[in-house]
Amino acid sequence: MSINRILIIIGGGIAAYKAPELVRAFKKQGINARCVLTAAAAQFVSPLSIASVSGDKVYENLFDLKDEAEMGHIQLSREADAILVAPATADLIGKMAMGVANDLASTTLLATDKPVFIAPAMNVRMWHHPATQRNLEQLKVDGIRIIGPDEGDMACGEFGLGRMSEVDDIVSQVMHGLNQHETEHAPPALAKNDGVLSGKHVLVTAGPTHEPIDPVRYIANRSSGKQGYAIAAAFAASGASVTLISGPTDLPCPTGVQITRVETACEMLAHVQAALPADIAVMTAAVADWRVETQASQKVKKNADSKAPTLTLVENPDILAWVSQQSGAQRPGLVIGFAAETENVSEYAQAKRIRKGCDWIVANNVSPENGIMGGDHNTVDIFTNDDQDKWPAMSKTEVAQKLVVKVSDYMLKQPQ
Ligand code: CTP
Numbered sequence: 191m192s193i194n195r196i197l198i199i200i201g202g203g204i205a206a207y208k209a210p211e212l213v214r215a216f217k218k219q220g221i222n223a224r225c226v227l228t229a230a231a232a233q234f235v236s237p238l239s240i241a242s243v244s245g246d247k248v249y250e251n252l253f254d255l256k257d258e259a260e261m262g263h264i265q266l267s268r269e270a271d272a273i274l275v276a277p278a279t280a281d282l283i284g285k286m287a288m289g290v291a292n293d294l295a296s297t298t299l300l301a302t303d304k305p306v307f308i309a310p311a312m313n314v315r316m317w318h319h320p321a322t323q324r325n326l327e328q329l330k331v332d333g334i335r336i337i338g339p340d341e342g343d344m345a346c347g348e349f350g351l352g353r354m355s356e357v358d359d360i361v362s363q364v365m366h367g368l369n370q371h372e373t374e375h376a377p378p379a380l381a382k383n384d385g386v387l388s389g390k391h392v393l394v395t396a397g398p399t400h401e402p403i404d405p406v407r408y409i410a411n412r413s414s415g416k417q418g419y420a421i422a423a424a425f426a427a428s429g430a431s432v433t434l435i436s437g438p439t440d441l442p443c444p445t446g447v448q449i450t451r452v453e454t455a456c457e458m459l460a461h462v463q464a465a466l467p468a469d470i471a472v473m474t475a476a477v478a479d480w481r482v483e484t485q486a487s488q489k490v491k492k493n494a495d496s497k498a499p500t501l502t503l504v505e506n507p508d509i510l511a512w513v514s515q516q517s518g519a520q521r522p523g524l525v526i527g528f529a530a531e532t533e534n535v536s537e538y539a540q541a542k543r544i545r546k547g548c549d550w551i552v553a554n555n556v557s558p559e560n561g562i563m564g565g566d567h568n569t570v571d572i573f574t575n576d577d578q579d580k581w582p583a584m585s586k587t588e589v590a591q592k593l594v595v596k597v598s599d600y601m602l603k604q605p606q
Contacts, residue, residue: 193368195222197270199295200240202230204345205277205311205354209235210243212276215361222246224270228282228295252294266294267302274364275299277311277354280322286334287325307367309337309360314350331442337363386598388429393468393522394422395475395509397437399455403501404486412563413476415439417528420590421472422447428594433468435461437475455481455506462509470597471522473510473548476530481506514547524600526593529553530563540573550574552593572596 196216200209209231213223225240226249237248249266267273275282275295282295286308291297299306308329316322317339326336338355355363396418400408415436422434423444432447435458443449450465452458455477462471480503490499510527527548529539532555539553553571556563568589572579581592 193221193271195224195270196364197226197266197273197298198223199226199273199275199282199298200228200231200235201275201277201279201282201295201311202228202233203277203279203311203354204234206231206234208354208357209276210239211357212274212360213240213243215357217243219361219365224266225249226266226295226298228293230279230281249294252297264301267298267304270302270304272304272364272368273299273302273306274309274360275306276309276360278308279310280312280316280319280325283308283310283322283325283329287328287332305335305368306333307335307337307360307364309354310339310352311354312339312352313344313346314348314352317350317352335363335367385429386601387425387594390430390469390601391467392422392425392430392432393462393465393471393513394418394425394432394434395436395458395462395473395477396422396434397439397441398476399437399458399478399506400453401455401478401481401506402453402485403482404488404490406489409478409480409482410438411476411478413437414564415441416564416566417568417586417589418472418474419444420586421474421593424587424590424594425470425472428598430470433465435465435475437477454478455509459507459509459512462513466513466516466522467519468522470524470526470601471513472526472593473513474528474552475509477509478506480504508546510548511546514549523604524549524597526550526552526597530556532557536571536573536578539571543573 198209198212200206209225213225216223223244224246225244227237227240232250237250241248285296286299289300291300310317329336337360339351340353340355341351342353343349344352397415398411398413400410402408419441422432426432426444426446434443434447434449436449436451437458438453450461452461458475458477483502483504513522514525525548527543527546529542529551531538531553535553535555539551543551551573553573554568566585567583568586569583570581570589581589
């Protein structure tokens with residue numbers, strides 16, 4: 191994504207002294223920086239020095255009527271292609287997490303619809319405080335990108351996490367983040383087939399399942415659910431009515447998607463059964479293959495003889511196979527499975543497609559070195575009964591969008 195102007199909101203911390211350097215570094219990339227200074231930041235860095243490096247007016251006061259007439263806070267954020275808060279103090283982070291808007295910086299942040307990055311800087315204890323960490327979690331859920339902080343000596347004489355990241359790191363992470371943002375927010379490339387999925391019911395499973403051992407322990411796997419959520423989002427964006435049955439994940443429900451959150455494979459099966467009929471089913475969930483035969487009703491205690499307990503596992507129902515084996519109106523017109531393999535990917539995936547009776551299978555190599563489980567990228571091959579598509583590495587959002595295009599093409603060819 192090429193950008194022309196970034197709005198830098200400078201918070202009131204000692205790291206504010208790096209702001210002129212930050213403005214210069216963006217300029218070197220051909221990006222103009224306009225700055226907003228909080229009242230506290232003006233104690234650390236002078237508006238004049240910022241204005242002289244940015245070559246632009248520095249904005250400080252929400253109630254400066256002349257500024258509001260020339261350039262309101264809404265316009266300030268709209269005229270920028272992205273916003274960077276640096277240094278992002280604990281105070282600013284807290285306001286952002288709570289949606290507080292009581293000065294120019296916070297109102298601008300609440301009014302923006304642009305990508306927002308923050309480069310936190312604060313004392314190590316403030317950084318680790320549960321309130322700060324809670325606020326940061328909220329910001330992540332809200333889609334705000336967090337850069338740093340770094341570890342090191344602090345102005346207060348302590349050592350630890352809390353130093354603002356180096357200027358060059360901040361600039362390169364903003365540039366990288368903007369490219370990613372562009373890919374993730376690109377509208378699905380559906381122009382050609384637009385409308386074919388409108389009103390179709392798409393059932394998606396996603397995430398891992400957790401199989402309890404006792405009230406505090408469970409068997410799980412490393413699936414993040416990102417690919418399934420991206421697929422649900424892409425189908426919803428194409429006008430489909432999407433039901434997402436999700437195992438435990440930290441992900442927010444995609445816009446326009448009807449979500450049911452479950453824990454175990456058996457619960458997932460029950461909700462999949464209740465969600466049918468569907469026109470299309472995409473089963474991305476990493477369903478645990480086994481569950482513990484008898485879940486202990488109380489926490490399993492260590493024995494005096496130090497003998498580890500033996501867990502008896504029983505096989506979970508295969509949800510994909512169950513859906514594929516339905517008949518008549520209960521059988522979705524197109525059933526797509528996923529195959530997570532670590533070796534012989536195409537051979538195992540093909541065999542899985544036939545064994546489970548699904549129409550297509552999307553195969554990926556989930557060996558740890560590929561970083562697919564939990565990562566943002568995926569490299570997949572798609573097998574149908576008569577062809578194979580090999581897609582290069584791309585973001586999970588792009589995989590989802592391409593899959594929607596492939597499904598649309600397929601649906602167009604089906605007799606009505
Ligand atoms: N699947 C399912 N129910 C299960 C196991 C898997 O619905 N109990 C689905 C997954 O959602 C995926 C496909 O089956 O779409 C393949 O999952 P995968 O984990 O790759 O295969 P498994 O069936 O678990 O086989 P194996 O562990 O032998 O590779």
